[in-house]
Every structure is written in C-alpha cells, then in structure tokens.
Amino acid sequence: MDRNHPRAYFPTRIVAVTLLLVSLSACSGLGQKNSATAGAAPSIIEKLEITSRKPAFSGQVFGDIGPYEFVAGVATVRVDPKHSANQAVVDLDKAVDPDGFVRFKTDLVVLRPVVAEKSSRVLIVDIPNRGNKLLLARLADGSNQFETSSQAGNGWPMRQGHTFAWIGWQGDVPLGTGGQSVGMQPPVAKNGLMPITGTSVEEFIFDKEETKSLGVLTYPAASTDTTKAELTVRATISSPPRTLAPSAWRYVDTGRIEITRPDGFDAGAIYQLTYEARDPKVMGLGMVALRDVTAFLKGNGQDADASKPSNPIADIDPNLTVLVGISQSGRFLRDFIWYGFNEALDGKKIFDAAMPIIAGSRKSYVNVRFAQPGRYSRQHEDHFYYGDQFPFTYATTTDPISGKTDGIFSRCEKNATCPKLMHLDSSLEFWQARASLLVVDGQGRSVPVPENVRLYLMAGTQHGPATKPEYGICQQLSNPATQTPMVRAVMARLIDWTRNGKMPPASRFPSLEKGLAEPTQASIGFPNLNSIGLSFPGVFNSLYVVNHKAAPAEIDFGKPYKLLLPRTDSDGHDIDGVRLPEIEVPLATHTGWGLRKSGFAEGQLCGISGTYSAFAKDAAERAGKNDPRPSVAERYKTRGAYLEQYSQAGRRLLDDGFLLDEDLARLIDHARQDPRIAHLPQ
Incomplete structure (x- = not known):
C-alpha cells in the first residue's frame, strides 16, 4: 500500500512532609567511579510533598479489608547522570545542576487499605495514560477517580486488599492537582547555557468540518517565520504530499499554528509540519521515575530520619509488585523492560510481574530527543x-x-x-x-x-x-x-x-x-x-x-x-x-x-x-x-x-x-x- 509513498517527515529524533534522602543503591556494590560525587547515591528521593490524604470512596468498607484511603503527592528525584544505571537516558548529561546531579519532579498517587494488616501486600503500579488512571475502571467497572462510593464500581480490586500506585512518567503532561491527573516535570536539555534546537515534525488530522483549525506544537518553534518551516498536506498516507505556501498558514505563537484547509482536501487530510524546535525535555527520565519511586515504595532504601517514615505504604511493606500499562502505557511498559529499567539500583528486580494491555508489538516514542510520547x-x-x-x-x-x-x-x-x-x-x-x-x-x-x-x-x-x-x-x-x-x-x-x-x-x-x-x-x-x-x-x-x-x-x-x-x-x-x-x-x-x-x-x-x-x-x-x-x-x-x-x-x-x-x-x-x-x- 505504501510502497510508492513519496515522502515522510520525522524528527531526528511536595509542602514537604519531611526531607527524604532515600538511597536506592544502598549495598549495591556499584563503584564510586561512576558517580557524579564520590560516595553519592546514583538516585535518591530528595523530597516528598504530600498534597492530599483523605478517605477514598466516601469511606466505603470493602468486606474484611475495610476502607481505603487516597494519598497524593509530588516527589523530587535526584539522579546521577554518570552512573551506568542511568546512562541510557537520552540527553541526561545536558540537564545537570551545578552540583553534578539532575533533578526532576513527578506525581505520586496511592490508593491503599487503611488497615495495613488487612492488605494483600500486593502493590500494583498502573502506568498513567496521558495523565489518566485507567486500570481501576477495568478492574472494578467503576471510575478512575476515588471520591464517591459509586466510583468504586463492583469493588473487586479493593476486596482483594491490593494497593495501587500511579507514578508520573510522561514529560509533556504537567504535574497534577490533588491526584486528579498524574504528570511529570522533567528538565529541559541545554548545551551549557545555550538552548538546543533541532528538526521536529508535527502531524495534524483535524477530523472537523471547520475550514480553520489550530495545531498545538509539542515543542516551541525557534522562529515564527513560516518561510523557515514546511507544511505539507496529503489525503492519505499513500498520497503524494502537497507543500503549502508560507502564506497559507501562520504561527499563532511559538506553540501553535493555524491552518486554513486548502481546496480539494477533506476533514481527514494529513498535515505535516517540519520546523526548527527548541528546548527538548529529557523525556527518558520517565523510566527513572517509574524505577526509583517504585523502589522507594517497596522500601529499597532508608529514610534519613527513621523516626519520620514518609513512605505512604511503609506499613504495608509490599512483597509482590505488578506493573500494568494500558495502550500508550503498555507500549511504555515494553520500552521500560527493554531498556533494562526493571533492574533496581541494588541489582534486584523492581517488578515481579507485568501486564501490558492493548500494546500490540509496539514500544514508545519517549527516550529520544524531541520525543512525543503521545504519538503511536x-x-x-x-x-x-x-x-x-x-x-x-x-x-x-x-x-x-x-x-x-x-x-x-x-x-x-x-x-x-x-x-x-x-x-x-x-x-x-x-x-x-x-x-x-x-x-x-x-x-x-x-x-x-x-x-x-x-x-x-x-x-x-x-x-x-x-x-x-x-x-x-x-x-x-x-x-x-x-x-x-x-x-x-x-x-x-x-x-x-x-x-x-x-x-x-x-x-x-x-x-x-x-x-x-x-x-x-x-x-x-x-x-x-x-x-x-x-x-x-x-x-x-x-x-x-x-x-x-x-x-x-x-x-x-x-x-x-x-x-x-x-x-x-x-x-x-x-x-x-x-x-x-x-x-x-x-x-x-x-x-x-x-x-x-x-x-x-x-x-x-x-x-x-x-x-x-x-x-x-x-x-x-x-x-x-x-x-x-x-x-x-x-x-x-x-x-x-x-x-x-x-x-x-x-x-x-x-x-x-x-x-x-x-x-x-x-x-x-x-x-x-x-x-x-x-x-x-x-
């Protein structure tokens, strides 16, 4: 079907409860020669700000397990870019703080039994999909939010006593508010103090009958001069593209363009913008977030102040950890394993079991420069x-x-x-x-x-x-x-x-x-x-x-x-x-x-x-x-x-x-x- 395709475009492509210095590589045996600072841990949770803690599902009791509670927070993670466990992350060396480390923030949402002794001690980490929590709706035929009793659906996963966590990994989904959505705030890669620019490509299919449509760019344009970019349109993927004149479209600002549909094309036409973008985010840190925050929840580390445990499930002490990803998240799950991130910094296995759902044979568009994680x-x-x-x-x-x-x-x-x-x-x-x-x-x-x-x-x-x-x-x-x-x-x-x-x-x-x-x-x-x-x-x-x-x-x-x-x-x-x-x-x-x-x-x-x-x-x-x-x-x-x-x-x-x-x-x-x-x- 696509053998005669004439052209395709692509990019090169928490108020702190307590300061945690959670070393995720204690007794790991990894040499100091790989560290940014001699004796420093390759990754730690520097801070955890609990932003919300309240009863889930209006206090509904789930049989012998009892009620559940909902905990939301933001974790600050510190990463050693020179450590071998982190070097698969693209552009990690281009987001280094003056002390030689890289830092980023990620959302953490937990749904857990109130009474730890009633827990199954199974921790299920549901990888968010575009910031959304999807698994509970499939396991309970309910909602992906946890406010009211009706949102618990049939209550099956809670009746099993399982604990659930959602960890932000998608760098173009902003940090959420109170756990409603789950995002991550990665650093921007730079060449020293200078911004990084490079070719990026956006595709738009508006599927609307209006003749004017807005396209949102993943990365800001280095210039809003339309003569320095190229916009093409084609009817289908096997059709030859037509290059539109620079006057046929415009930048609304550095993050948006407006396109007027040309004659001869319907609402399903494919528009591709090739442009010079700037400020790529270190999207691959999403894999570090999933690895290191999960290790923290499992207790693979020590609190700086043992009298103030800040792990929200420390009393549950999970002994079985399951990773689930649905659709986009399932593709990310396959990438996570492929890159080797299921190995904790102490050499142990992070996830004992995994379930990618509706991922097909795909992986993700995450760990590259100018990545666009939502594309598939x-x-x-x-x-x-x-x-x-x-x-x-x-x-x-x-x-x-x-x-x-x-x-x-x-x-x-x-x-x-x-x-x-x-x-x-x-x-x-x-x-x-x-x-x-x-x-x-x-x-x-x-x-x-x-x-x-x-x-x-x-x-x-x-x-x-x-x-x-x-x-x-x-x-x-x-x-x-x-x-x-x-x-x-x-x-x-x-x-x-x-x-x-x-x-x-x-x-x-x-x-x-x-x-x-x-x-x-x-x-x-x-x-x-x-x-x-x-x-x-x-x-x-x-x-x-x-x-x-x-x-x-x-x-x-x-x-x-x-x-x-x-x-x-x-x-x-x-x-x-x-x-x-x-x-x-x-x-x-x-x-x-x-x-x-x-x-x-x-x-x-x-x-x-x-x-x-x-x-x-x-x-x-x-x-x-x-x-x-x-x-x-x-x-x-x-x-x-x-x-x-x-x-x-x-x-x-x-x-x-x-x-x-x-x-x-x-x-x-x-x-x-x-x-x-x-x-x-x-």
Missing part, C-alpha cells in the same frame, strides 16, 4: 512515527528484515530481572498495532514465546470497549464488546502464578500454526457483508524498516514486514483467542477494525474503533435488509436456549481460568436482561 502509529494517523521498530517479541530473535538481533527481554534475561508477563491484546491490535509480530517474524515465520510470558487475545473486541455504539467519523457503529471480566481474571491468574507458582492458562493468541492468515478477505474468511454496508477493509497498518536517525526519517520501502491477521468465522469473529460469551454466542458481529466515512478520508481505518453490526431479529427482517447472516430467532429458538448456550460458554471460560465466579453470574444476569432477545419466546 496507525494506518492513517502518525503512520511512520518512531515507536514501532524492532524488537517486537519478548524472546531474543534475529530480524530477517533489518538484520538486527534483540528482544524485549534481552537485557533482563542477562541479570534475572525479567518479570512474569501476561500480554493482552484486542482484535484491533492486529490491524493497527502489528500484533502478529509478537509470534511471527517479518517474513511470516514462527518465533518463540518465553516460558514466563503468556499472550492472550480478547477476541472480537476493539482497542477499548465503546461505552455506547456510536458512528463518530466511522462508517460503522463502534464496538462495545466487553474486556473487563477477562482483565480481572487474568490479573488474578498473574498474581497467583507469581506468588504461588500456580501455572496459568496457556497462551491463547493467533499463531502461524493456528489462526493467522494473509491479509485478504478470502484467506481470513470474513463473510461478504457488502449488502448491509459492512465492507472488508482494503488497508491495514503496514510496516517498513525506517531509519529514524535521519532528519527527516528515511523509509526503506524495499524492506516491508510481512504482517498477518486473525482468521474469522462465518459471523466475522476471530476464531482463536479468548472468546467471551457475547462473542462465542453472538447477537451481532464485532470486529477490531472500522472504516472512516465520506468526508473524513473515506476507506482508511478508523483509528482505534472497531465495528458493531447487530443481527436481524428474525428471518423477515433479515430478508428485508438482505443480510446473509442468520437472524437472532433463527439461531436461538427461545430465550432459554440462548441463555443456556451463553451460560455454557461462560462456564467453559471459568474452568479455563479466564472468568471469575462473580463475573460469570454478572454476565448471565446481564444476558437475561438483554433487549436484543426480548422478542424470543421464553
């Missing part, structure tokens, strides 16, 4: 941006396309710091996040999965379930198929595996031997649903070898990766993976892809939205719609017959470890009240 490649949006480069697999392999040898676990395997890991993807990750590269190489050959890794596909789901099916800019309704019951069960399995050694279910993920196919409708087996307006995509998120060290980046269209997609059944549902009851006993077709509608780059993949297409109620309605799929009444003669099949599917998943007892009961109750079966006889 999709078929139409941000297609060639940094972050989707080898390695893709957890095992160490040799890439037949680039010739490189590497793996996400390549560093941690050398020092026994790899976590037990469960990787969950939706169907969309195969279409938009190149998930097949987790199990096959770039020539379509099988690659190994390490024994301490499980891969699970949440079959028939989109990136994140739609709260309510809506069209937006897509041709089809978005996909509401649930994921949360499976996420809860897999979390329980992961903790049991790590703590007690109980083996979890084997991977359930499409593979070359079972479930993956060439990216054509005939090979995949997706039904012909053109008659109801559901056309099979002609595109997916392709991948090539890219030289991101060049400015702009160089795309080698002669080195494409072979990507495969999941096979489907006659209803359009993925055959392999974990099929929750609404997919196994369906009332609709659910897919991990959607298509953009007319006026918004028609026919291109519709971002992170999938598709939902309900079956006809009965044969007469099906005939009227010319729908080739059997209707609800043709599939299930009575409500009782539907509920029996649904319950059996749920019980199988319960036996296999992919559902909890309480979730099976909830799902069956929900199915019993589903209005889509109301027309069936009892």
